Amino acid sequence: MTESGPTQAAKLLGQARRTVVFTGAGMSAESGVPTFRDALTGLWQRYDAQQLATPEAFDADPDLVWGWYEWRRAVVARARPHPGHLAVAAIEARAPHSVLITQNVDDLHERAGSTAPLHLHGSLFAPRCSACAHPASTGDPAEPAEGRRLPPPRCDRCSAPIRPGVVWFGEALPQPALEAAAEAAASCDVLLTVGTSGLVYPAAEIPHVAARCGATVIQVNPEPTPLDQVSDINLRGPAARVLPALVDAAWGGAG
Ligand code: BV8
Ligand code: ZN
Secondary structure, three states: OOOHHHHHHHEEEEOOOOOEEEEEEEEHHHOOOOOOOOOOOOOHHHOHHHOOOOOHHHHHHHHHHHHHHHHHHHHHHHHHOOOOHHHOOOOOHHOOOOOOEEEEOOOOHHOOOOOOOOEEEEEOOOOOEHHHHHOOOOOOOOOOOOOOOOOEEEEEOOEEEEEEEEEOOOOOOHHHHHHHHHHHHHHHOOEEEOOOOOOOOOOOOOHHHHHHOOOEEEEEOOOOOOHHHOEEEOOOOOHHHHHHHHHHHHHHOOO
């Protein structure tokens, strides 16, 4: 009798020698952080995220874009990691040689106990000067729910505008993180991809690298995605429910 997807996935995860967990916006959806698929609200409802998340948009209207990132930082600051984030940290603690790779710019993995997630697309918590890249510090965000235009602070070294420490469309990913991620994907025997539509490159290449190198790819997503074709097991459900169950089954309730 063939084993069910969840049972097989738990067995493979429990036996894996090298595990990669790869996450996208869906990982944080149940913490109230909008995904990139979700339509923008308030001041930004007539824009799409891919338009705003560009150097061109920041040059054209820095107050609009800075306001958007400070609003997102406020949403994340109010959010809490959910049992799925805790399960990912448990996988890191139990699975030998495990690596966490995320496309997310929030800090929910870290707040759930993950030690060193590879942030391929940067972070909302690493602002820097848009001219000299000098790191900047910003206080606690206090943004109105509907958002507002907000002039970016100035660099205290060259007084150019401060920008968010994220990777915008058309910008290169941080090379060290990208190389470490590609290496981990090429040498893992199980890759768990959670809450990503697998449409943004080069990050979306990671599960394909793992599959090409013989790893078992397990996808957690309530919806079908282009990653279905490289996934050996598809667990159709929300991260906050599926991941704790997987960890419990893999390591016998000690998740
Ligand atoms: C670059 C930071 C060149 C900013 C982000 C090859 C082919 C085609 C296009 C390209 C290509 N190579 C490059 C491109 C262009 C572009 C690209 O990929 N465009 C796409 C859209 C076609 N890539 C780039 O521009 C990259 N840079 O190529 O530079 C270069 C090279 C050298 C030197 C100079 C330049 C940079 C891309 C990074 C952009 N920055 N984020 C910010 O956040 O504001 S991308 C951003 O969007 C996120 O980080 C994430 O990566 C992406 C959103 O995707 P997902 O995370 O997958 O989320 P999404 O909302 O799409 O889907 C959510 C999923 O979760 C769904 O499937 C849903 O079903 C599921 N879900 C929902 N709820 C749950 C759930 N799952 C589980 N549980 C739930 N509860
Ligand atoms: Zn500067």
